[in-house]
Amino acid sequence: MKRTKLFWTVLLATSYLFISSSSWGQEKYPSRPITLLNPMGPGGGNDIISRFLSSVAYDYLGQPLVVTMKTGAGGVIGTAFAARAKPDGYTLLIGGTGPNSITPQIEDTGYTKDDFIPIVKITHLAVVVAVRADKPWKTLDDLLNHIRENPEKVRFGTTAVKGITGLSNHLLLRSAGIKTSLPTVPFKGVGDQVLSILKGDTDYMVQVYLGLMSFIKSKEIRVLAVLDEKRSPLWPDVPTAKELGYDVVSNMWMTILAPKGTPGEVVEKLSPAFDKIAKDPSFVAMMEKIEVPIFFEDRAKFQNYWDEEYKQYGDLINLLNLKKK
Secondary structure: OHHHHHHHHHHHHHHHHHHHHHHHHOOOOOOOOEEEEEOOOOOOHHHHHHHHHHHHHHHHHOOOEEEEEOOOHHHHHHHHHHHHOOOOOOEEEEEEHHHHHHHHHOOOOOOOHHHEEEEEEEEEEEEEEEEEOOOOOOOHHHHHHHHHHOOOOOOEEEOOOOOHHHHHHHHHHHHOOOOOOOOEEEOOOHHHHHHHHHHOOOOEEEEEHHHHHHHHHOOOEEEEEEOOOOOOOOOOOOOEOOOOOOOOOOEEEEEEEEEOOOOHHHHHHHHHHHHHHHHOHHHHHHHHHOOOOOOOEEHHHHHHHHHHHHHHHHHHHHHOOOOOO
8 A cells, every 4th residue: 555655656746847847848938038130230220220129129029139249241240140040039130131132142151041030021221223413314214214325434333243232233224124234333331432423423323222311301312213112201202113114123121030940939929029019119210210111021921022032133143143153
């Protein structure tokens, strides 16, 4: 009898320990702070927006969202670090078009788009075609016709010959049936590029709009077209290239990405949480203050866009023979 009671006592105790240890091993997510890696430099769009996200995230995640910068090589170093991070939901990346769609198809970065899982897309910055305001080209057609007639005289300036601005220009010209290479002037930053436009050293630019805002407001620079699916709420009177018959969409997106292998149940918690973060009134107000509209997309919609964009840039990179040997 005593042996029987002892047997059941030991069995129950063992079962309790097994159940308890299993429960401890399956901690509720998230149970500690989450790191959001910013692979770009301080003061840029990624930095500002990631900190806006961080400021309201606790209410929806139940844990702090800690922004950490790991910069270098145009975002490649931080993005590669995120790709190798433990896929447990505690290391996320604020991804972007350059390091996630373009550079991996030109250089050996150690990662591809398949090394990441989209959580949500927060927004994107539209790419615009712009000229000095007193130039005779009032419309995109005016500019493109001038390029057709004077391909060797038109000077194009860009901050990224093999990046989003340079490739967007190639997409636009090819959509317009212009296959001649233009004299191209490279610049280290948007400030130098704008100065060149204002001095008349270059004729037009294809650029992310944010660095041009003060010059657009002062009417020193005229935006001829937006390379986006829809018109920008910032300039509702400016047409998209698609409206004008040029099938070009190009923008610099900012998306929350997780390393490949992150458990589905973790992704299912993160996606709705970031959906709420993007709609938080404080976050919306902060974004409005820096004149960045929120273009939110859930992970399924963004994944479809990303797949198409990745192929578009890949085809162009191969066509232009830009891939490093």
